[in-house]
């Protein structure tokens with residue numbers, strides 16, 4: 410551990426604040442450090458390990474593909490990629506997919522599609538995308554621009570132009586921005602993840618969908634975190650009864666491999682033509698095979714399990730007086746604690762053998778979609794104990 414820490418400090422850019430844990434192996438919702446100490450994982454590598462760590466079926470699918478072909482360029486056909494695109498479209502009613510390697514890239518593609526759709530149809534000058542204050546859309550220069558938080562708009566300028574920020578819930582303000590003109594898209598997270606696990610209001614989402622339809626503005630849903638079963642539906646927009654023109658996803662899509670997708674509906678299915686966009690690694694066969702394994706198992710039974718686990722967590726946590734609120738959907742939950750900082754609670758929980766996350770001032774839970782109930786309960790007990798200790802230490 411000490412040697413690794415020295416190497417990390419000497420040779421890795423200091424962009425991450427790391428907890429004092431060296432993960433050496435894991436299985437399902439359990440992880441182990443180099444001393445063999447066990448941790449319950451309520452973070453899934455930030456909603457990535459959809460079926461936990463080293464899930465057997467996923468591992469078999471990935472290894473099988475690894476033995477066939479690990480990479481061909483996008484100049485040739487690829488079976489896992491084509492099958493996965495079909496599955497994504499058939500299960501969502503969308504029409505075309507562009508594969509990327511990450512969430513930010515999936516959003517970059519969505520932004521390019523929205524701008525090109527508008528420039529093809531209406532000419533130049535209708536290229537602005539509205540995003541929400543407190544949103545998070547990624548770390549590239551353009552997706553930082555799209556991210557509606559001032560803290561992300563420092564140091565790296567000049568940023569990409571063409572984004573306007575609206576306050577979630579304020580329909581009047583949204584109308585005003587739209588009526589000022591030049592808007593080609595509205596991009597939203599239905600549950601703001603990094604922003605504090607805050608679901609959007611249904612009436613507001615309905616209003617966005619209505620404006621988009623009336624004005625031929627593209628509705629872009631960022632499902633990078635909310636997608637792939639996380640909220641109890643395959644994609645979160647199903648919870649809201651809306652149909653996006655474009656949605657992006659990544660994190661949990663390939664169950665632990667770097668993969669993303671920009672999924673386009675009827676309006677935009679032919680917007681991108683040959684040479685308009687591309688990626689060397691995008692659609693990589695191993696990642697696609699992993700995603701096929703994950704997506705094919707996110708069925709009604711699995712989703713019912715997500716909802717059941719979500720209800721179990723809420724019920725257990727809402728009975729704790731130190732907990733002020735539990736927000737979110739499915740297995741994407743944010744917990745406000747009265748009288749203790751989220752960071753302190755998470756640090757304490759790790760000491761006690763349970764991994765969880767923060768989002769702004771909240772403790773954030775993103776467990777594997779199939780976390781065993783007894784493991785989940787043990788993890789929640791550690792969370793509650795950690796909250797109590799942190800509150801009493803104050």
Ligand SMILES: *Cc1c(COP(=O)(O)O)cnc(C)c1O
Nearest residue numbers: 511512513545546547602633634
């Ligand atoms: C994590 C996240 C991203 C960025 O994804 P990367 O894979 O880190 O590029 C974008 N949007 C949302 C909503 C996210 O949660």
